[in-house]
Amino acid sequence: MEIAWIGTGIMGAPMARRLLRAGHRVRVWNRSPEKANALAADGATIAADAAAAARGAQAIFIMVPDTPDVEAVVAQIEPALARGQTVIDMSTIAPAAERAIAARMAGHGVAYLDAPVSGGESGAIEGTLTIMVGGDETAFAFARPLFEHLGKRATWMGPSGAGQTTKLANQIAVAVTLEAAAEAIKFARAGGIDPARALEALGGGAAASWQLSNLGPKIIARDYRPGFFVKLIRKDLRLVTEAAEHAGLKLPGLALMVAMFEAARTLGHDEDGTQAVAAALDSVSGLK
Amino acid sequence: MEIAWIGTGIMGAPMARRLLRAGHRVRVWNRSPEKANALAADGATIAADAAAAARGAQAIFIMVPDTPDVEAVVAQIEPALARGQTVIDMSTIAPAAERAIAARMAGHGVAYLDAPVSGGESGAIEGTLTIMVGGDETAFAFARPLFEHLGKRATWMGPSGAGQTTKLANQIAVAVTLEAAAEAIKFARAGGIDPARALEALGGGAAASWQLSNLGPKIIARDYRPGFFVKLIRKDLRLVTEAAEHAGLKLPGLALMVAMFEAARTLGHDEDGTQAVAAALDSVSGLK
Numbered sequence: 001m002e003i004a005w006i007g008t009g010i011m012g013a014p015m016a017r018r019l020l021r022a023g024h025r026v027r028v029w030n031r032s033p034e035k036a037n038a039l040a041a042d043g044a045t046i047a048a049d050a051a052a053a054a055r056g057a058q059a060i061f062i063m064v065p066d067t068p069d070v071e072a073v074v075a076q077i078e079p080a081l082a083r084g085q086t087v088i089d090m091s092t093i094a095p096a097a098e099r100a101i102a103a104r105m106a107g108h109g110v111a112y113l114d115a116p117v118s119g120g121e122s123g124a125i126e127g128t129l130t131i132m133v134g135g136d137e138t139a140f141a142f143a144r145p146l147f148e149h150l151g152k153r154a155t156w157m158g159p160s161g162a163g164q165t166t167k168l169a170n171q172i173a174v175a176v177t178l179e180a181a182a183e184a185i186k187f188a189r190a191g192g193i194d195p196a197r198a199l200e201a202l203g204g205g206a207a208a209s210w211q212l213s214n215l216g217p218k219i220i221a222r223d224y225r226p227g228f229f230v231k232l233i234r235k236d237l238r239l240v241t242e243a244a245e246h247a248g249l250k251l252p253g254l255a256l257m258v259a260m261f262e263a264a265r266t267l268g269h270d271e272d273g274t275q276a277v278a279a280a281l282d283s284v285s286g287l288k
Numbered sequence: 289m290e291i292a293w294i295g296t297g298i299m300g301a302p303m304a305r306r307l308l309r310a311g312h313r314v315r316v317w318n319r320s321p322e323k324a325n326a327l328a329a330d331g332a333t334i335a336a337d338a339a340a341a342a343r344g345a346q347a348i349f350i351m352v353p354d355t356p357d358v359e360a361v362v363a364q365i366e367p368a369l370a371r372g373q374t375v376i377d378m379s380t381i382a383p384a385a386e387r388a389i390a391a392r393m394a395g396h397g398v399a400y401l402d403a404p405v406s407g408g409e410s411g412a413i414e415g416t417l418t419i420m421v422g423g424d425e426t427a428f429a430f431a432r433p434l435f436e437h438l439g440k441r442a443t444w445m446g447p448s449g450a451g452q453t454t455k456l457a458n459q460i461a462v463a464v465t466l467e468a469a470a471e472a473i474k475f476a477r478a479g480g481i482d483p484a485r486a487l488e489a490l491g492g493g494a495a496a497s498w499q500l501s502n503l504g505p506k507i508i509a510r511d512y513r514p515g516f517f518v519k520l521i522r523k524d525l526r527l528v529t530e531a532a533e534h535a536g537l538k539l540p541g542l543a544l545m546v547a548m549f550e551a552a553r554t555l556g557h558d559e560d561g562t563q564a565v566a567a568a569l570d571s572v573s574g575l576k
Contacts, residue, residue, distance in 0.1 A: 118495065119494065123493075130493040132489050152492070153489070153492055155485065155489045157481055157482075157485060157486070158482070161479075162481055165476060165479035165481050166489050166490075168475065168479075169472040169475045169481070169490065170472065170489070170490050170493070170494075170495045171495075172471050172475055173469060173490055173495035174468075174494050175468075176465070176468030176472075176541070177465050177495065177497055179464055179540075179541045180460065180462075180468065183461075183464060183539045184458065184460045184461035185457070187457045187528065187531075187532060187535075187539065188453060190535045190536075190537055191456075191457070192450070193453055193454055194445075194446070198445070198454050198457055201418060201420050201441075201443045201454050202457065202458050202461055204418050204441050205411075205417075206408070206458075206462050206498050206499065206502070207459075207461035207498065208498040209496065209498065209499075210497065211497075214494070243479065244475060247478045249474060249475060249478055249573045250572045250573050251474065251475065251573075252544055253464070253544060256540055256544055285538050285539075286536065
């Protein structure tokens, strides 16, 4: 299939590479050209601009950091789009923005899916992402074989915006569950328990979580190298907070995690992994 | 083996029953005698008082609600204890209280383990509890074959009190992770997502947790029937808070959950399951 891939950063590049390896023809474009150029070795065509990448492609993927970035890409490709194309935004952005874009695309006869992912860089490389999809079900059926190269599970969540809403719910759970792990480890260590042994004891029961078993060992080692950046979860939690306020929801765990990751940023951890939230705990309680 | 089992409530009764079925001779005692009497049908001997149960038993188990309850049982059995016996407290109580009791028992030549459990009533019935043990390692080696009838995993965590400290760390993770699940479900539902579908999407990735997959469906159904009581996690979190303050730790997620479960109690959910914390979220944000 003729595919356009716009945004070849830490997530987008390995995802585009998986579509190339599956035999698809992929034209790539990225705001910083050197990141797109790296994909030429994998057989990608390097497009001169976003519109050139999009023109005539059956599926046009977008994977960029934030709402304004998606809106900018959509504005650039819009003049090049034609009836029957499908645009698939895999970025994590505001659900309301996706609904507005999808409505505009529908006016051009262009299908639009919001399809954010969970699973981080390793999931992008290994093709084990979780993909949460909002939009027209026919468009989802069209995109599904492509999603199968990228993730182990693609779930249709509902109409336009539903993928983003699900992803934001996911990020609430990720952030608050990480705090659970960090506080449990902090408490055990301060109480003189070997934290690795505590992790083993806690990992088999009602305290078990992906965050505890995957980030717990890094928290114990105070290894803050990034899997998923503090700066990106801060962006996601800002989107959640806006959507929650819009819906009239009060979510105190979410509010706490906005404060905790802000503390991590203040301590210089914005380019570190989310587990650096443990450093914010250390900063108030000491290295016990 | 001659075993005494003191405290035959919702957890203690099925645990004592498992030891009976494994062929041990068990004398039981409970403050409310009718709960102990129910075990006669399983072959238990009903003791007249705690001291009579303990006298001459090789292993004396205690499973009661709180620190003062354990201290009261210990005071009752102390005159009947003799050198070489092992007392195993499986209640969840303050680590400092266990250390004080263990020191006093050592003066009588009696071994003392703190061995709290995680896994709830179903774990007690099925023998799949996680058991976290503090105290002398020789006593742990003696008790291990008995623990194998009660749980799928018994881990020696360190000297006296270490079992309780680990259990309290476990309860921090349980409580805060439950909030993560409740808020994610609340957000998804308010955003028009089918919450069961959201649970499926979130359960396969970085948001996954035991709380989400086991209590999530109950939160969605607003089914607050108890697995583990709000009143008991409130007690546990009080113990955690005391120990954290003693250690000079500031744990904001813990503090939040003390407030959330207090809100659940105020709403009349003290005898409901911990997942009723979702009702406290509903009370501030409405049934969206």
